[in-house]
Amino acid sequence: MYIYRADEIHQIDQQALEQGFSLFSLMEIAGRELFHKMKPLIKKDDRIIILSGRGNNGGDGIVLSRYLRMAGYNVSLVFPLGRPKTETAKQHLDYYFMQDEKVDEWNPNQVYDVIIDCLLGIGTTLPLRENVKQVVSWSNEQDALRIAVDIPTGVQADHGHVPDGEAFLADYSFSLHGVKRSTFLLPSGTYFGKTESVSVGLKQGSDLSIISKESVRATFPNREVTSHKGTFGTSLIVAGTDHMPGSAVLAAIGAIRSGTGKLVMATTDRVASVIASTVPEATFLLNGLERICQGHIPEKIVAAGIGPGIEASESVKKATEVLMESGIPLVVDAGAIQKRNNWKAKGPVILTPHPGEFSRLTGLSIEEIQANRIELARHYAMHHHVTVVLKGKYTVIAFPDGETYINPTGNSGLAKGGSGDVLTGMIVSMLATHDNYRDAVKNAVYVHGLCANIWSEKYSETSMVASDFHRLLPLALQRIERNK
Ligand SMILES: NC(=O)C1=CN([C@@H]2O[C@H](COP(=O)(O)OP(=O)(O)OC[C@H]3O[C@@H](n4cnc5c(N)ncnc54)[C@H](O)[C@@H]3O)[C@@H](O)[C@H]2O)[C@H](O)CC1
Numbered sequence: 222m223y224i225y226r227a228d229e230i231h232q233i234d235q236q237a238l239e240q241g242f243s244l245f246s247l248m249e250i251a252g253r254e255l256f257h258k259m260k261p262l263i264k265k266d267d268r269i270i271i272l273s274g275r276g277n278n279g280g281d282g283i284v285l286s287r288y289l290r291m292a293g294y295n296v297s298l299v300f301p302l303g304r305p306k307t308e309t310a311k312q313h314l315d316y317y318f319m320q321d322e323k324v325d326e327w328n329p330n331q332v333y334d335v336i337i338d339c340l341l342g343i344g345t346t347l348p349l350r351e352n353v354k355q356v357v358s359w360s361n362e363q364d365a366l367r368i369a370v371d372i373p374t375g376v377q378a379d380h381g382h383v384p385d386g387e388a389f390l391a392d393y394s395f396s397l398h399g400v401k402r403s404t405f406l407l408p409s410g411t412y413f414g415k416t417e418s419v420s421v422g423l424k425q426g427s428d429l430s431i432i433s434k435e436s437v438r439a440t441f442p443n444r445e446v447t448s449h450k451g452t453f454g455t456s457l458i459v460a461g462t463d464h465m466p467g468s469a470v471l472a473a474i475g476a477i478r479s480g481t482g483k484l485v486m487a488t489t490d491r492v493a494s495v496i497a498s499t500v501p502e503a504t505f506l507l508n509g510l511e512r513i514c515q516g517h518i519p520e521k522i523v524a525a526g527i528g529p530g531i532e533a534s535e536s537v538k539k540a541t542e543v544l545m546e547s548g549i550p551l552v553v554d555a556g557a558i559q560k561r562n563n564w565k566a567k568g569p570v571i572l573t574p575h576p577g578e579f580s581r582l583t584g585l586s587i588e589e590i591q592a593n594r595i596e597l598a599r600h601y602a603m604h605h606h607v608t609v610v611l612k613g614k615y616t617v618i619a620f621p622d623g624e625t626y627i628n629p630t631g632n633s634g635l636a637k638g639g640s641g642d643v644l645t646g647m648i649v650s651m652l653a654t655h656d657n658y659r660d661a662v663k664n665a666v667y668v669h670g671l672c673a674n675i676w677s678e679k680y681s682e683t684s685m686v687a688s689d690f691h692r693l694l695p696l697a698l699q700r701i702e703r704n705k
Pocket residue numbers: 230233234244247248251274275276277278279280281307340341342343344345346347348349350353370371372397398421
């Protein structure tokens with residue numbers, strides 16, 4: 222599923238127009254498709270109000286009103302901001318009247334069961350004008366089902382800011398042609414409710430898309446009957462200090478359960494014995510950090526990671542550089558994520574910051590990052606020629622050429638210390654088993670979130686802990702591999 226910016230939608234509309242497809246027709250299709258999408262949510266005797274604005278979002282509301290009224294729904298079409306001013310919306314209002322349909326006066330004292338927001342769409346500039354704010358806060362105070370058309374009024378298509386928190390608080394949003402970035406940004410994303418896209422019959426395609434289960438299945442490596450431990454490569458993870466042994470254990474769990482043939486943990490003596498009791502399959506490079514700083518990389522390593530459970534220091538920086546020089550695909554996490562002028566490496570480098578770490582890398586506030594995480598991750602990835610996995614709700618994966626993905630899986634069960642360590646282990650392990658590093662990164666992030674979704678089918682998200690991945694990964698991977 223593709224995700225669009227406002228300018229891409231305008232471009233697509235313009236192209237359709239040049240090819241003889243009028244905006245009037247597009248709006249007609251939009252209104253009709255919205256009608257079909259909404260039918261399962263509403264009843265004929267619901268008191269429904271459509272709040273129509275003066276632009277084309279309002280025009281969609283006019284068409285929707287016509288379809289609903291023709292089908293016998295109890296609908297009031299109102300223009301609380303004034304009558305339409307765009308050509309297409311005006312034409313549709315004329316046509317609406319020709320069909321003997323009527324519009325109502327806006328009366329905030331009336332009570333409704335369903336409120337449909339067609340006030341503002343992708344033409345929004347923020348902050349909202351006072352008259353719009355009033356209608357939005359009226360809507361949010363009503364005890365009614367709230368449905369937004371395209372985007373909830375008060376959010377923009379491309380950015381996550383919601384000035385003063387004033388936006389239509391939708392239960393459902395139906396986005397035309399495709400979902401917009403703000404669905405996945407914060408705080409805007411919290412206003413959309415359940416979001417679906419509505420096709421208006423135009424060709425799909427953009428440089429940002431959502432990872433699909435089908436794509437994970439299609440790119441997940443087969444385990445042939447003839448495979449042996451060498452087939453799936455040896456992974457190396459530099460992790461853990463005596464006072465943070467748990468992170469290294471969790472990274473080892475993530476790695477060993479995700480398919481790598483062999484796992485070498487570069488760590489301290491004490492941490493090694495802790496790991497060995499939970500992940501007996503692991504082998505060790507003792508005094509790992511120092512040995513790697515000296516250039517000692519064990520043989521046959523095909524993927525590496527550094528960072529879980531270690532603090533930023535000169536030796537961590539040095540070890541990271543040694544690994545970057547080696548040409549082995551490298552995951553850089555936690556203590557190894559340090560600000561630097563360049564990430565020049567001979568192989569792919571994958572940074573896995575959470576917003577706090579990305580804030581340290583970029584100098585931007587966490588709030589700014591959350592409101593614009595897609596573009597910021599993409600910009601960093603392109604500028605530094607690295608892959609950025611910006612973690613959080615809707616993890617963003619941006620590759621050095623700008624290709625960017627959003628991960629749909631996961632829930633609040635992952636918002637716990639240690640789940641990032643597991644992810645690092647998983648990415649390293651999948652780098653070792655996949656031919657294509659991009660697939661490895663996408664698949665690991667998707668499966669990591671899928672584990673949390675599986676957990677929440679039976680248990681409370683509150684109680685999930687990172688060590689549960691030991692049990693969850695086999696179930697998640699079974700769902701991915703089942704159809705192979
Ligand atoms: N291909 C498609 O996806 C189609 C989508 N359609 C719909 O058209 C709107 C976009 O229409 P547009 O007229 O460009 O913008 P708006 O409806 O959002 O209205 C802009 C209108 O509102 C005023 N305005 C902007 N910001 C504010 C504010 N802060 N306060 C008050 N007023 C504001 C501004 O002056 C403009 O006049 C899209 O979202 C879809 O719903 C089409 O149906 C066709 C195909």
